[in-house]
Amino acid sequence: GADVFLPPPQNISIISTNMKHFLTWSPVIVQGATVRYSVEFQGEYEREYANESWIPVSECSLTTATVCNLTEDISATVAYRLRVRAQLGATSSPWGTLKGFFNRATTSLTPPLLKVMADGYHLLVELADMGPAFQFRLLYWRKGQESRVQQQLVREVSSVLHLATMEAGAEYCVRAQARVEAIGRSSGFSPAQCVQAPGDTSLW
Amino acid sequence: GACRVSMSTAEIRAGFTAIKANIQSRDPVRSLSILSHPHPLNRVKSSDRCCITHHLLTFYVDKVFKHCTTEDSFLNRKISSIANSFLSARRKLGQCREQNNCECGEESTEKFKQILTNYEGLNVTSAAMKSLGELDILLDWMEKSR
Numbered sequence: 001g002a003d004v005f006l007p008p009p010q011n012i013s014i015i016s017t018n019m020k021h022f023l024t025w026s027p028v029i030v031q032g033a034t035v036r037y038s039v040e041f042q043g044e045y046e047r048e049y050a051n052e053s054w055i056p057v058s059e060c061s062l063t064t065a066t067v068c069n070l071t072e073d074i075s076a077t078v079a080y081r082l083r084v085r086a087q088l089g090a091t092s093s094p095w096g097t098l099k100g101f102f103n104r105a106t107t108s109l110t111p112p113l114l115k116v117m118a119d120g121y122h123l124l125v126e127l128a129d130m131g132p133a134f135q136f137r138l139l140y141w142r143k144g145q146e147s148r149v150q151q152q153l154v155r156e157v158s159s160v161l162h163l164a165t166m167e168a169g170a171e172y173c174v175r176a177q178a179r180v181e182a183i184g185r186s187s188g189f190s191p192a193q194c195v196q197a198p199g200d201t202s203l204w
Numbered sequence: 205g206a207c208r209v210s211m212s213t214a215e216i217r218a219g220f221t222a223i224k225a226n227i228q229s230r231d232p233v234r235s236l237s238i239l240s241h242p243h244p245l246n247r248v249k250s251s252d253r254c255c256i257t258h259h260l261l262t263f264y265v266d267k268v269f270k271h272c273t274t275e276d277s278f279l280n281r282k283i284s285s286i287a288n289s290f291l292s293a294r295r296k297l298g299q300c301r302e303q304n305n306c307e308c309g310e311e312s313t314e315k316f317k318q319i320l321t322n323y324e325g326l327n328v329t330s331a332a333m334k335s336l337g338e339l340d341i342l343l344d345w346m347e348k349s350r
Contacts (some may be wrong), residue, residue, distance in 0.1 A: 041284075043284055043285075043287070043288035043291075044288060044291055044292075045265070045269065045284065045287040045288045045290075045291050046284065048291075049265060049266070049269065049287070049291075050269075050270055050273075051271055053279075055280055055281055056277060057281070057283050058277045058278070058281075066290070072281070072285075073281055073284070073285060075215055075219060075285040075288075075289065076215075076285055076288030076289040076292050077289075077292045078288045078291055078292050080288075131217075132214070132218070133212075135213070181212065182212040182215065193263075
């Protein structure tokens with residue numbers, strides 16, 4: 001049939017949370033046909049030193065999805081430009097380009113998921129892994145002694161972390177904050193979680 | 205020097221490790237080194253490290269990466285992320301150099317001139333690929349000198 005005109009994808013946006021970056025767009029509808037899409041990115045280096053060249057993302061070349069994971073490619077703290085076009089057979093749409101630039105420094109950071117446990121008199125913490133770029137700051141205190149908050153920095157999430165040895169019958173609380181050194185920012189704090197040590201606190 | 209840029213060498217090293225074998229296999233001149241001939245980088249005095257690091261980041265951004273485009277999309281993407289990371293780090297280091305007035309001593313200036321001589325002694329594509337393949341030498345030196 002006559003070559004169909006393909007409009008560029010619309011509503012192009014980037015969703016970036018906890019240093020994971022996804023480009024999304026609205027589908028281009030052509031009755032009875034499967035439209036495919038291709039995504040390209042351009043970093044500040046390409047704009048200033050490589051003749052404003054664009055780099056294709058192979059996982060998002062001729063894809064039918066309307067989302068593309070750019071986390072691996074946007075791995076520098078500079079301004080990126082992002083674009084996507086539709087393709088149907090030999091016909092390609094004009095490029096649709098994300099308005100403005102995207103810099104990973106603007107990613108939204110959520111408080112870390114935290115599980116606080118008492119194993120006998122041991123105060124233990126388990127942190128959900130948020131990826132290689134993340135470090136954590138833990139604040140813990142004995143309930144009633146809020147002025148004596150202790151802090152621990154965690155550079156790598158491994159297994160369960162031993163925070164402190166608790167006094168009999170006392171209640172201890174913990175909060176956590178995520179930090180990304182590469183962009184110089186931190187998340188908010190998680191809600192405090194408290195556990196109680198066995199035994200009772202009555203003086204003898 | 206006084207400038208300690210929180211440059212994420214870990215991210216750059218991860219990107220480089222993913223392409224190192226492929227890049228180094230493209231190096232036709234095994235008997236030569238751009239960064240380590242005739243003296244290794246760790247001879248650079250600590251007071252000069254800030255300045256030499258800035259020079260080396262500029263060397264890679266201005267001279268090396270642009271001649272490293274390949275036919276392989278995966279390589280090109282990883283080289284792009286390394287190049288953009290170098291650009292970001294050079295900007296931070298440049299700001300720091302201005303504030304702290306880090307200057308290069310004579311010995312280190314000679315060392316950097318030697319690197320440029322080594323580079324210009326080869327045809328540009330071989331020199332660029334070899335320099336890219338020596339990124340682990342640069343990263344090791346930058347991490348040790350933190």
